[in-house]
Amino acid sequence: MNYDEFFRAELQSLADEGNYRHFAELERRQGDFPRARHHRPDGTKEVTVWCSNDYLGMGQHPAVLSAMHEAIDRCGAGAGGTRNISGTTHDHVMLEQELADLHHKPAALLFTSGYVSNWAAITTLASRLPGCVVLSDAGNHASMIEGIRHSRAEKIIFKHNDPQDLERCLAQIDPKRPKIVAFESVYSMDGDIAPIAKICDVAEKYGAMTYLDEVHAVGLYGLRGGGIAEREGLMDRITLIEGTLGKAFGVVGGYIAASTELCDFVRSFASGFIFTTALPPACAAAARASIQHLKQSNSERERHQNRVAAVRRQLDIMGVPHLKNDSHIVPVMVGNPVKCKMISDRLLQDYGIYVQPINYPTVPKGTERLRITPSPVHSDEDIRYLMESLGAIWSECALARGVAAA
Secondary structure, rough: OOOHHHHHHHHHHHOOOOOOOOOEEEEEOOOOOEEEEEEEEEEEEEEEEEEOOOOHHHHHHHHHHHHHHHHHHHHOOOOOHHHHHHOOOHHHHHHHHHHHHHHOEEEEEEOOOOOHHHHHHHHHHHHHOOEEEEEEOOOOHHHHHHHHHHHHEEEEEOOOOOOHHHHHHHOOOOOOOEEEEEEEOOOOOOOOOOHHHHHHHHHHOOOOOOEEEOOOOOOOOOOOOOOHHHHOHHHHHEEEEEEEEEOOOOOEEEEEOOOOHHHHHHHHHOOOOOOOOOHHHHHHHHHHHHHHHHHHHHHHHHHHHHHHHHHHHHHHOOOEEEOOOOOOOOOEEEEEEHHHHHHHHHHHHHHEEEOOEHHHHHOOOOOEEEEEEOOOOOHHHHHHHHHHHHHHHHHHOOOOOOOOOO
């Protein structure tokens, strides 16, 4: 078999469908977010980033940068290996205490990314609880799906954000079997928010654990940035809260927060924790500084919501269709993979605006979109220019205009 020929053919099929992913080579500028340098064959060009998951710009915050510099000077670059052998540092321990406090849980456990924390925690729990059944929301992230698949536990998918369907599924399971209800608070592509209280009601009725992914909510919601569960006063009803340090907190890493016993169980049995090099201490220190700041400051969250509302308002005025939701994620609906990529390319090349196209398999075919994520540091002028540019291309492509989609 000619392996490279096979690879080329598969990649060409992706390209023909409009789903081949091109990476824009960007260089973020410290202290100047959302500006970045776009490196191209013909040189560099300044662009404005409109799709970053550094939702609050904390990756540029002076307190975060200062903590990282201090830790590098104090500890050096790396962690020295896995935490099991040589990598548990004081900064790891302090960060885990900060995370446990954020979610009002007895303990927390740090991972190298949000993907790894989901994969490792779900795999470990579902595979080691005897006869476990995982009930997974139909909209769950790939990391959760992979964790469930790898565990080889029985899986039941319930309808997205549908507590009634969840109850229908739970009612059919032997009451004696361990059960995990896995879902997210904010779903990253549509931006919709789970009915956490109602899901908890059903899970508690049938004796199921609740596993809540808050990666697109931590830092952004709640009085101290604990997420949607904090905002709604529900953290005590969630068995395990999973989050990331790489989005609103602006650094890198993932974590779980739960009981001391549960965290120690995952620490002791999860291969994704045991056998991987720990986060550099400087990253842990920077993440801790970011969490500490956002526990005390609401100004970033308030400004963030103001910018989101301004973008939605202008899209409505222009008649550019976008999904209506109660979160900070603004999905502008294109519905065609080729046009979606073309719009993204035009915005980047001709207008200096970076918005990555979101195509299949990230979203279902026919729902291709531009996923806009306003931040507190986008100005009124940035919003005006984005709308002017998007409106011009929308007209050129003869795409339909209307109102926000439900």
